Amino acid sequence: MRIKFTNLYKLAPKKKYILSKINELIKNSKFVGGKEVKNFEKNFAKYVKSKYCISLGNGTDALEIAINSLNIKKGSEIIVPVNTWISTAEAVVNNNYKLVFCDINSEDYTINLNDLKKKITKKTKAIIPVHLYGNPANIFGIKKIIKKKNINIVEDCAQAHGSKLKNKHVGTFGDAGTFSFFPGKNLGGFGDGGAIVTNSKKIAEYCLRCRGHGALRKYDHKFSGRNSRLDTIQAGVLNIKLKNYNNVIKKRNQLAKIYFEGLKNINDLELYKLSKYNKYSFHQFVIKTKRRDQLRNFLIKNKIDTMVHYPYMLNELKFLPKGNKLINSKHLGKKILSLPISEEHTKKEIYFVIKKIKEFFKL
Ligand SMILES: Cc1ncc(COP(=O)(O)O)c(C=O)c1O
Incomplete structure (x- = not known):
């Protein structure tokens, strides 16, 4: 697939x-x-x-x-x-x-x-x-x-x-x-x-x-x-x-739920912490792991596209200010990975991504 x-x-x-x-x-x-x-x-x-x-x-x-x-x-x-x-x-x-x-929160960025x-x-x-x-x-x-x-x-x-x-x-x-x-x-x-x-x-x-x-x-x-x-x-x-936009949000939430269920309790893989007071539109589904690059390469080999939003924090760009005490965001660009999610992805595709991520973590 x-x-x-x-x-x-x-x-x-x-x-x-x-x-x-x-x-x-x-x-x-x-x-x-x-x-x-x-x-x-x-x-x-x-x-x-x-x-x-x-x-x-x-x-x-x-x-x-x-x-x-x-x-x-x-x-x-x-x-x-x-x-x-x-x-x-x-x-x-x-x-x-x-x-x-x-700085940003580690739980929801x-x-x-x-x-x-x-x-x-x-x-x-x-x-x-x-x-x-x-x-x-x-x-x-x-x-x-x-x-x-x-x-x-x-x-x-x-x-x-x-x-x-x-x-x-x-x-x-x-x-x-x-x-x-x-x-x-x-x-x-x-x-x-x-x-x-x-x-x-x-x-x-x-x-x-x-x-x-x-x-x-x-x-x-x-x-x-x-x-x-x-x-x-x-x-x-x-x-x-x-x-049709409310249906788009609904579908993205359904797929995100599958990710949350399928990827919970994996050591060295962090998911968002959601608040029950918020409604999420899941433009991206971002996970965090120290083994990001290896995981990304493994997924590429399995024909699964991912992206990184973003590979740098803005203070790392030379023409912008260096910032001060940005602790949670330090090296974040090397740990985050955006998984496929959109209203046009099928549940089957999301289950496949989960399966491959678990395979990578030898679960
Ligand atoms: C967080 C954020 N702000 C602003 C923009 C700018 O939007 P546009 O690309 O339409 O100029 C984007 C688009 O990528 C964005 O993701």
């Missing part, structure tokens, strides 16, 4: 509907903006239960624009967990703020609150918790820590569409939440895409202007913005995929 990590062709369901939607948009020559995009913004805002959704060209722009919208004063510090995709850090650096790295307390200074003006792998970061804990301090929260939800804390969608706790619709994401288009959700009218208006050269209408520029729009065809694809 050959098990791919992701099969983007299979992850595009309802191809008939999607193709006829694309056909309709071509016929009407609707390529930028329009009803389809507005509908997606309405649908996605409704899905996450947020007042506003501003669709954008990608999730990186979403983070950069969201941070920019907060109007934080020059020289401020912004805290980012050290285990995340580079975009989270770029949002800080590209806006000319000081990037401060925070999201921002570590003990370290966060230590990293907050008078200059801290924002935190970007990342709901990495679909695991909700402890926003309640973060809010407790920053209570009465003037610190903003932008949630990076690029990997966590539909994840929840106490039945409330990630992205709706802070000042803004940012999403990516990159094709490999749980809710992915046929190209790049992103969005910001917020309950603040002020932030929503800023983001809306920013994505369109500082203008809401043609030639109505109020500041120098950029061009970052979700194109109409992507909105069409996403509108169709969003309708």
